[in-house]
Amino acid sequence: MIVNIKEIESENIDLAMKKSDKIIIDFFTKWCPSCRMVAMNLEEFEENHPEVLIIQIDAGEYKTLTDLYKVKTAPTLLFFKNGNYLDRHQGFIEAEEIASVFENNE
Structure with a gap:
């Protein structure tokens, strides 16, 4: 399942x-061509792996979260399993x- 951060709220x-065993957090920006290509690949991945929760976060809108996760560039994907960073x-x-x-x- 792919959700935008606005749908689940940053908190x-x-x-x-x-609640999810496997999570990918996708930090992107709207103007980034690589981010759009990664988003398409995440959609393809999600079709074969619906058990993975994918959270998409606009790095330009959620500076607090980009700082929290030390995101310096977009796209950046963070992978978690059972709540642990992978x-x-x-x-x-x-x-x-x-x-x-x-x-x-x-």
């Missing part, structure tokens, strides 16, 4: 992490590479 990220990826990433992050941390 509820911790709650979402407790990995971070900055820049373009293919759908297969997204899946491999969870597969490599089973």
Whole structure:
């Protein structure tokens, strides 16, 4: 499931992490071409992995969250499993590479 941060409210990220085993947080900007390509790859990934919650956060609108997660560039993906941080990826990433992050941390 892909949700925009506005749909769950920024305060509820911790709650979402407790309810979902696998989470990807996608920090993007509206003007970034790589962000749009990553968003398409996340949609493709989500079709095959509906159990993963994907939270999309506009880095330009949510400075507090970009600071909290130390995001310096967009796109940045943060991967969590069972509430624990797994990995971070900055820049373009293919759908297969997204899946491999969870597969490599089973």
